[in-house]
Amino acid sequence: MQLTASTDIGLRAVMRLAAADQAGDRVTIKAIAHQVGASERTVSTVVARLVEIGVIATTRGRGGGLVLTDTARSTTLGTLIRHLEQRPEVVDCAGPPSCPMIAGCRLRHVLAQAAEAFYRELDRFTVADLVAGSAGQLLPLRARTSHRAPADAEEP
Template sequence: MRLTAHTDYGLRVLMSLAVMEGRVVTIEELAERHGISRNHLMKVALTLVNLGFVKSIRGRGGGLTLAQMPGSLQMGHVVRSLESDVELVACLGSGQCNCVFHGACKLTGALGRAVEAFFAELDRLTLADLVADPCRMRERLAVLA
């Protein structure tokens, strides 16, 4: 299983905003600090705003801030919200499955349990857990405290 770049960038944005708490952070600043396209980050930010994870402040001095406390953002919920397709194989989905072994093999159940375990582990983590060492995180972002 591989997370999309959209989800990866979304998680990076959330972690960045968490360690730069109390600041309004621009897309331009995030793009520069992470070496990510501004246009791509704009799409990611819009998704995060629409999901209610981030607030957008318009106008001069505007940018992004967290919409929720880091301790209340469960990473499993965030990843489920950002990922459109977490089905490892077609038979895990709700659509048409054209596998000849559908319903006869044990792979579907095993993969389903693996996906559940993946999200169970993420559900144990909050954004606050991911940024438990904010000084080191800010250092990596080259942000002065």
């Protein structure tokens, strides 16, 4: 099963924010966009969805940024991905165009069971699990170094 680019960005944003909580850092949409290689507009759309589902809170103005909500760390990855994907089924047999084999086909049911097994496995892990140990320490460090010019870059 392949996740959408929006879900990928959403998961990376949540991981970065979870690590920032541990480090006491402030994270902005611009910083996340830079880190994940996406436009600020795309990240803004994903962040808006994360705010809508109650995972992220935003603060505007000087000193503002993004933070995880109190319940975000205990949110399971399965729950988070279900909300971000917003796809009820792996395949859309009803169309358009609708599948001519829909009446006697078992594929839809088998794929639905496989998708549920995928989410059930992801439900074993929380957002906090993603940044436990050294992973949580490396994410903020990587973010800081990715904003700097390489040491061998020429000065203007």
